[in-house]
Amino acid sequence: MLKRIAAGLAAGLLSAMALTACGGGDDGSATPSGEITVLTNRTDIVDSVFKDYKKRFEAKYPDVTVKFEAITDYEGEVRIRMNSPDYGDVLLIPNSVTADQLPSFFEPLGTVDELEEKYRFVASEQTYQKQVYGIAIVGNAQGFVYNKRIWREAGITEPPKTPAEFLAALRAIKDKTAATPLYTNYKDGWPLTMWESDRGAVSANPNAVNELVLDDTPWAPGREHFVIDSLLYDAVQQGLIEADPTTTNWEASKVDLATGKIATMRLGSWAISQIQGAAKDPADVGFLPFPTQVDGAFHSVISGDYKNAVNINSKHKAAARAWVTWFADESGYATDQGGLSPKIGDPMPKTLDDFTKWGVKYFELHPMPEGKEGLDKRIDAAAEIGLLDQKYRQRLVDAARGARKESKEAIFDDLNERWSKARKSTQ
Structure with a gap:
């Protein structure tokens, strides 16, 4: 469920289309049978929780055998494997796959009209030309996982409403406790990509991405990327971060x-239950919204998260599709992880009780207009920025800590220039 992008994926995937577009196996409408391989990034629970899923699924579908393949460097390894037809029967769609590439690698699961009444996130995520290619394994709200006890010891009992208040809270934590106020996880890198998920929340604008592709200066003062990246910088x-970011773990x-020992980390709500599981008192671990308000309310x-999908080359598409549906409807994975269920109408997780108390408003980003699907990723690739790549914000961290001779203003000017040129070249 760790979202990160590999900049070189597009070329590799495009070269693989000729190999994969032929498809194979049954059409998904047959009785589920056969052996399927399910790729997962959950190396931590593949030999425990997933064994229970296997047992329950095979009890329902006795003619199907499920094998799991857990991958540590999920994005990197699957990117390579997708240059051949051998990338499992069910897999999590890599983040770098653009919308127009979906039909070349994955079996359509149904139309948006058919599925949007049952599932969240299908209208705008991993969808192309009104066809849905993936069902979310879990839904996430966005914010900061934090240690409530440490924040209380620093005298902070209410969520900061502005970036200035947030920074003041971190300074109080540094002054009054022994904890690291904000941990970047710079070395592992991928947690820095979580900051990008706050676009939309800063302005409470579900059209944030649609408007981003029309903007020549996303890092101008007041713009969402300026607010997000300035807070980190x-x-x-x-x-207010760890002493040596290059040694994080x-x-x-x-x-x-x-x-x-750490007070705060920028992560999705998927991380709450994992961190609570390591706490002596799970109630010490909570979730904060991004420190901006619109019309007096926080927004998230x-x-x-990752979407389960069926390999278009699978020889057992009916079994693979059955797994995708069962995982979303019956496995309980989303609830187990303290996340939002992909099924509309399922209750909100208790891990987000504080968001309910604070009146945080939730919304999904609107899909790109027809014919513009994936335009933001194409502009990003042409600009060679990597909005969902760790190197982009590692650059900010390095400059801010003095490891690069760049000012925040110089970085933002460079990003604006590159984005503007790329936007014009991709229209």
Whole structure:
């Protein structure tokens, strides 16, 4: 469920289309049978929780055998495997796959009209020309996982409403506690991509991405990317992060946040239950909205995490499709992870009780207009920025901590120039 993008994927995928477009196997309407391989990034629970899923699924579909393949570098390895037809029967769609590439690699699961009454996130995510190619394994709200006890010790009991208040809270944590106020997870890198998920929330605008592709200066003062990236940069520059970002450790950071050595990390709501599981008192671990308000309210974009999809080359498409549906409808995975169920109407998780108390408003981003699907990714690729790549914000961290001789203003000017040129070249 860790979202990250590999900049070189597009070329590799395009070269693979000729190999994969032929498809294969049954059409998905037959009785589920055969052996299917399910790729997953959950290396931590593939030998425990997923074994229970296998047992329950095979009890319902006795003619199907499920094998799991857990992959640590999911984006990188699957990118390579998609240059051949051998990339499992069910897999999580890599983040770098653009909308127009979906039909070349994945079996359509139904139309948006057919599925949007049952599932969240299908109207705008992993959809192309009104066909849905993936169902979310879990939905996420966006914000900061934090240690409530540490924040209370620093005298902060209400969520900050502005970036300035947020920075002031981090300074109080630094002054009054022994905890690291904000942990970047710079070395592992992918957690820095989580900051991009706040676009839309800053302005409470479901058309944020649609308007981004029309904007020549996304890093101009007041724009969402300016607000998001300034908050990260300023926190680093003011010494409110770990002492040496180059030595961070993701697995250790979860325990450190749970026990109070770390006060705050920018993550999706999927991480709450993982960190609570490492805490002596799970109630110490909570979730904060991004520190901006519109019309007196916090906002949080909800979106699907990775999407389960069926390999267009699968020889057992009916079995693969049965797994995708069962996983969304019956596995309980989303609830187990403290996330939003992809099924509309299922209750909100208890991990987001504080968001309910604070009146946080949720919304999904609107899909791109027909014919413009994936335009934001194409502009991003042409600009060679990598909005969903860790290197983009590692550059900000390095500049802010003095490891690069660049000012925040110089970086923003460069990003604006590159984005503007790319936007004109991709219209």
